[in-house]
Amino acid sequence: MKKFDRTKKKTVLLASTTALVLALAACGGDSDGGSSDNGGSAGGDNEETGEEEEPLFSIEDFEVIKGENGDDIIDGGSINVALVTDTPFEGTLNYNFYQGTYDAQILQWFDESLLAVDENYTYTQEGAATFEINDDGDVFTFTIGDNVNWSDGEPLTAEDWAFSFEVLGDEEYPGVRFTEASNIEGFNEYREGEADEISGLNVIDDKTLEITFTEANPSLLASGIWTYPMPKHIFEDIPVAEMESSPEVRENPIGYGAFVVDSITPGEAVVFKKNEDYWRGEPNLDEVVLSIVNPQVITQTLEAGDADIAVFPTDLYKDSYENLTNVEFLGITDLAYTYIGFQMGTWEDNQNVFDTEKQISDIELRKAMAYAVDNERVANQFYDGLRWGGTTLIPPSHPDYHDESIEGYTFDQDKANQILDDAGYEDVDGDGFREDPNGDELSLNFASMSGGDTAEPIATYYTQAWGQVGIKVELLDGRLQEFNTFYDRLEAADQAIDVYQGAWGVGSDVDPTGLWGSSAAYNYTRWTDEKNDELLAQGVSSEALNVEKRQEIYKEWQEYMVEQVPAFPTLYRAELTAVNNRVVNFAPFRASGTEVYLNELGVTADSAETAN
Template sequence: MAKKQFLLLASLLLVLSVFLAACSGKEKEESGEKDTGKDNGKTETSKGDDTESEDPNAGLDFPFEVSNKGEALEDGELTYGLQTDTPFEGTLSPVFYENQPDATVMQFFNESVFDYDGDYMITNDGAATYEVSDDKKTIDITIKDGVKWHDGEPLKASDLQYSYQLLGHPDYTGTRYTFMIQNVVGMDEYHAGETKDISGIKVSEDDKTISITYKEATPSLLSGIWGNATPRHYLGDIMTGDVTMEELQSSDKIRVNPIGFGPYKVKKIVPGESVLYERFDDYYKGKPAVKSLVLKVVSSATVLESLKKGDIDIVSIPVDQYENAKGIDNIELLADIDYAYTYIGFKLGKYDDEKKENIMDPNAKLADKRVRKAMWYAMDNETVGKELYHGLRIPATTLIIPVFENFHDSNLETPSYDPEKAKALLDEAGFKDVDGDGFREDADGKEFVLNFASMSGGETAEPIAQFYMQNWADVGIKVQLVDGRLHEMNSFYDMVKTDDPKVDIFQAAWGVSSDPSPAGIYSRDASFNYSRYTSEKNDELLEAGVSEKAFDTEYRKDIYKQWQELMVEDVPVAPTVYRYYLMGVNKRVVNYSIDPGSDDADVWRWGVSE
């Protein structure tokens, strides 16, 4: 670590700590992680790769479950903290939501028809059982007896069908019309408005079984299948004209009074601030452990104090507060490597709403991949992880994270902090300091300034943004914050996903799904592909990764090795850090675990003791 850089970080943190104290509780956004649509409501965790350079568990030893083995109170009350400095949006439908805070709100009342094992493969232990045909192209899903929506109506196979009808509808403007939806037989014609039915989806006469047939067999079937049902009887039927897509998205039945068939019913929502849930006595798995549960937003500035006072029982703690969290006597700290990574994205084009695909701009400011790779070499991610996150974040290498041990390529040579290599690449690209001001002009000798969008959040957001800007300045690249400041999460993503022309580069994070396929984020038609990068080779590899041949793990492993190499070569985004997530849990909590293979990862089991 260069001494100058450490002093920069230290001074920025000192200045910011004084600023936050003066602001007396002004809210900041901690992470702003986007969610890509996991059907699994559990917290996703796993051990990391065991290579020396990427072992996230090196020197760290955290439990996965609480130590309290007492009996849960019969009529206990539990308070769950949603740690965020931006009000949750309140789009409480798996079909329409986009951000992780809304997913957190939904986990208590909504769930997939499937349960998942420790490897996030679907099982027959949930609200439905399944059978897959010999050719692996058809899955029959049967709803179990006794599964009810919160209004008492039975869960039907046609409720799952309704989700597919919404996701594929020509008027659908959300982000989840992805491969496993598109792959359904007849979905292309339905999505184009050529038919009123999806020919590959059939529902039995008794409305207990739904049969879904796919165009291509894919290993994503058992880890990436859509399993969230939508209550047609409650929301209204878009297929018969009862309601329009626009009306549905803004409906109070989604935003104010949503229902599910999960363990808790929504009793009251204070928009953006809190949710009061009550026990659903007819929950098909059994009686939930607590009588009432409250979810409330807790800012990063007050999260530790709330834990100390016992105002909240369970909450995610920003890892930059780890050292202070260790001193709180009435809590336990649980942690594991997250299914997530942070990255710097380079704007390379726009999303075409009519064509529903990403279009690269050959004249984009960062069209030269040598410049993008130089910016990756210029970033000192190791210092960020060690000095700002107490070792709970580690330098990222590829876009398939280490928890996917079969597919993450730990041997791939990727850029790490090397300012001299960065300078050499910029020289090669013709980016040189022509006027002697310390900053490089572009290959045509014109001023080169990049506008950087980054989110507010916690005490480290400003220092990290400034640190990276200094890293780039050290190799001669002038970078300035969009509008001269950080932006809260919702306005940040509004700029990024609409391809606001004032954004050249941006810092964001992905919470990836349990399916290792990266197609949902980086394919040509993925609206989540915020860099707007496309290439024929990328299309070919992403398609091959979910093909029938990919049932052969060695074949799929080779495909994703090639894809990771391509991403390092073309650099549409530069991953910065892999990360731990840290949970603070009051010692009165029982039956709570972050191990996805544990029964106590299910929210209906969580309880409190005396």
């Protein structure tokens, strides 16, 4: 990838980020919600200049790795890492229990997967454990390295790895990651209380674990195995229901990564010291200080050299990059997408329960809402090409499976209006908003998260765009929801929510079952469908060991999800990371196959460089 040229001339007109202007431009001004441009894309000719609006930036403008800078790495040193958010982190610092992205960004500094992956997210033999596979492809034998130890000095054993599966399968387990182990022989029986042990786990010796899976499937090698052990010597006497809130998770967590948790200021900061016994070798750095930094001040924090590394909000890049001469921006195609979801049921006894009587459960209403919004315009006007319109629920971070031929829901408000008309949604009382086919008021609550300067105007745009086709949609509680509150309410299937704007990290395995399966806790739409489950099962079956067959299955699944629209993707996105010029040997954690490891991370000066 080429390095971005800071002097690159801007040849396009910078669009307004005012939500009202965006809504009027995208939706037209017709009082009945009809589009003034016949439903065509809103990203056409600029009304003032006649020039075609084009994105300012591209993911191709960025390097993936921050390598050497020409100076020698100093001995030791400390760096500051910014956790960019306007909300405290939850502090659930164990892979078996965490849910929030910010906790994940903390975990990756002191804990890691036992297996490494290549650029295609396929397991390699370069991790803390190696493996062999039987001829049938359903039995894996893992060997943990002799030099792999927990940060308290205790050896990391096969019992620790088996113990993590037992925790996930315990009937008192409070988390959502039990689906990660459901492909192990006997796991579901253990979880349901029908067996006293997981039959597919065989601890051969201290460093060797054999796992038998229910069947060979392509997800096993594509990062489809749960590879996060738990230190049994610490957790075995703690009831599983109490582990998540225990000091061993919240206050004194341990791992086996390059750094060790030294201190935690709850919700605000974590100080790490180097793990001198790290299995890849002693780290260069002595210390890493991670602190919450509000998105509104992250640019100034970087300019002043008060942060060395920060995942940088893409919506701020356009106005910041020229002044940030003291950092280099790294960029990857994110394993994530933003989406609009429709909350159609409840979560009961670890199952999604689809409520067909909810107003939003009407597929015609959902299709109309999908056609009513212009995601390409949102991407260009708010993110300048660093996000782009989504089409299917498998993002382009998985190019072998993302089907570019599927158009998805392109902006077409004429079509949205026609769908609503045909389905019997009419404005009965003349207030400008439609009633449902039964003549009842149609008023939907929209949940969206706070965070960054664009959160509110984008949420406002969506509500206005839906209003343009006569659908009354209002912000839940009249405001944006704080991050933790937002996901707590979705997890609880809060019935006050009808529509929500979420964001998913899809993981390295393309299998979407953990997000969209009928028993998936993360399926916040609570929509269930027999054919959906059949296609998801086919995607991880033995027949899908053939890559072409698996591509065929996921093509059909993507098409079916567009047809059924329990949710629709709004934006795919680039992830940018700002790295101070003194920092060397760093790659974003979500970049795969870089072979750049945290013990190699270093600095070439005692203090961070400041902007000119």
